[in-house]
Amino acid sequence: xxxxxxxxxxxxxxxxxxxxxxxxxxxxxxxxxxxxxxxxxxxxxxxxxxxxxxxxxxxxxxxxxxxxxxxxxxxxxxxxxxxxx
Amino acid sequence: xxxxxxxxxxxxxxxxxxxxxxxxxxxxxxxxxxxxxxxxxxxxxxxxxxxxxxxxxxxxxxxxxxxxxxxxxxxxxxxxxxxxx
Numbered sequence: 001x002x003x004x005x006x007x008x009x010x011x012x013x014x015x016x017x018x019x020x021x022x023x024x025x026x027x028x029x030x031x032x033x034x035x036x037x038x039x040x041x042x043x044x045x046x047x048x049x050x051x052x053x054x055x056x057x058x059x060x061x062x063x064x065x066x067x068x069x070x071x072x073x074x075x076x077x078x079x080x081x082x083x084x085x
Numbered sequence: 086x087x088x089x090x091x092x093x094x095x096x097x098x099x100x101x102x103x104x105x106x107x108x109x110x111x112x113x114x115x116x117x118x119x120x121x122x123x124x125x126x127x128x129x130x131x132x133x134x135x136x137x138x139x140x141x142x143x144x145x146x147x148x149x150x151x152x153x154x155x156x157x158x159x160x161x162x163x164x165x166x167x168x169x170x
Contacts, residue, residue, distance in 0.1 A: 007137045013130030017123050033118070038102050045098030052092045052145070060137070 004060050011064020018071045025075065031082040034075060043072045089145055096149020103156045110160065116167040119160060128157045 025031050046068040053061030110116050131153040138146030 003137060003140050006133060006140065010130050010133035010137055013126050014134065017127045017130065020120070020123060035105070038105060041098050042102045045095055045102065048091060048095030049099065052088060052095055055088050055091065056143070058141075 007058070007060025008064065011060055011067075015064045015068045015071065018068065018075070022071055022075055022078075025078045025082065029082050031075075031079045032084060034079050034083070036079060039072055039076050039079065043069060043076065046072060092143070092145025093149065096145055096152075100149050100153045100156065103153065103160070107156060107160055107163075110163045110167065114167050116160075116164045117169060119164050119168070121164065124157055124161050124164065128154060128161065131157060 021034075025034065046065045049065040050062055050069060053059070053065060106119075110119065131150045134150040135147055135154060138144070138150060
């Protein structure tokens with residue numbers, strides 16, 4: 001299989017797995033299930049992957065991890081707005 | 086920064102972010118928070134990333150995604166054992 005296509009499918013699946021969580025939080029206006037620590041670690045992690053993709057010049061890694069950064073920052077903003085404790 | 090080192094740090098963070106979930110499920114013997122669909126999508130996604138890493142011959146991608154496959158399959162087994170509905 002074409003490597004870029006494989007990378008983009010893999011990235012859609014791993015990045016897409018966060019979307020149901022995001023929809024649930026926005027719909028229920030409740031972010032109590034989310035942990036600041038885990039979100040922080042994930043945001044740093046996917047940002048470093050994006051940087052790795054830039055260094056290696058690999059578009060599937062850059063695109064899918066940049067998307068994950070955006071989803072996780074949105075979740076972090078939801079935490080700021082909705083989290084009660 | 087060395088690309089491989091960057092990739093390994095990034096992978097430790099993104100793979101490691103699943104560990105607290107795994108510990109919680111095993112400690113509480115309760116997998117009701119987990120979704121079959123999300124676990125299935127994640128297992129396929131990280132397996133494809135591992136394959137991508139093999140094709141591109143990039144050790145950080147292979148190692149960290151193989152680790153994620155193992156963590157997610159363990160979570161799936163916990164689901165089989167503990168999930169009530």
